[in-house]
Amino acid sequence: MYALVDCNNFFVSCERVFRPQLEGKAVVVLSNNDGCVVARSNESKKMGIRMGVPYYQISHLAENGSLTVCSSNYTLYGDMSDRVMSILANTVPKIEIYSIDEAFLILDGIRETEIAPLCRALISKVRKWTGIPVSIGVAGTKTLAKIASHFAKKYPGYGGVCMIDDDRKRQKALSLTPIGEVWGIGRKIAPKLMERGVKTAWDYVLRPEPWIREHYMLAGLRTWMELQGIVCVEAETDAARKTICTSRSFADMLEDEDEISLKVADFAAHCAKKLRQEKSAAMDVTTFLRTNRFRSDLEQYCPSVTVRLDTAASNTQEIVSAALKGFRTIFKPGYRYKKAGVVVGSIVPEDTVQGSLFGFDPELRSKNDAISRIMDRVNSLTGDSSLLRLASQKPGHYASDIRSEHRSRRFSTSFDELMEIK
DNA sequence: TCTGGGGTCCTAGGACCC
């Protein structure tokens, strides 16, 4: 059996831990730049606020006092997530962390009669130790466990735990689940299924296999089998990530090449730092630019370019230099840019990096690597992640000028800020 | 006026090889 542990309204719940007065109130958390809604409390869901709506469309609710708004504070959410996950990991033999607010528990070797009590105990432990409310769905496949967790969340009668452990419950749950809510059936496919008369997960299961195969291919077939209780979504491996991306929208549109290049350099430096943290190195450095896709009155330009390194690298100098080289080839004056980013790809473990035959200077490489290591150490000791940086990077952090007018404090990761709670 | 960020996997089609 699998259990999906899902934090309820996670970002909102994190904010509430440190501002209990928000309990029972309509709250939303906004994306970077206070752009759009990325998390909602139950109360704000009931007000009809949809996921992803731009903030300016609901700002009147904040102004008239019926809605509390928080800017996102990913340092806080990441730290709270770590705390929740470590409780889970210390309670059952095996977990797979699926996202910042979800984890699967692999319940192999646990007797079925023990599962429900174990889940209930887990819910109260997480609540007590972190303040975060969670729901748990249990079933024979991950796709069914996801569905079970929706029920656990939606109906208080379950006390936070819903199990789909026999065929009757499975049929009932699937009949009550709109097809678009099934894990793996997304925005594009769901309307097509509806057109073909598949309204619920149960309708989908009843279609014959060749029909599924013909219309929805491999992914659709996997979901179809998982819904019948046949495990197809295999165990997560701890394989290293394949790409690392750092990108931001700008609070205002930018036109100046030098100004944007400072941002690109900083995005690249951040990618390089993440590579080093994961003890890996990348061969490809992709730089991309975007104009404002919502401004149909402005000319659009969304270029990207990949610079392939001779030898996989993780030092800041080489990654930044490649990103800027790419940037110079795609930047065109006259456009108003709204977003830029850097993606590093073709990632390999740092100890398997092979020097190329030509144009590779091992001495220069080891100097560059040493300088990056020193930057990491000094920056982490001082707590200022951009104290030591390349001249091509922006003074201050790249995120420093994003709009964030409702930000909570770093209560869980900064001692000084914690001490300010009275 | 104002619209997020970071990932994975799959497929089709082209390049290339013999």
Next chain:
DNA sequence: TCTGGGGTCCTAGGACCC
């Protein structure tokens, strides 16, 4: 005028997830 067959690898784009 008439121009094969089969395989692999890579990449871009689209779909999905949170």
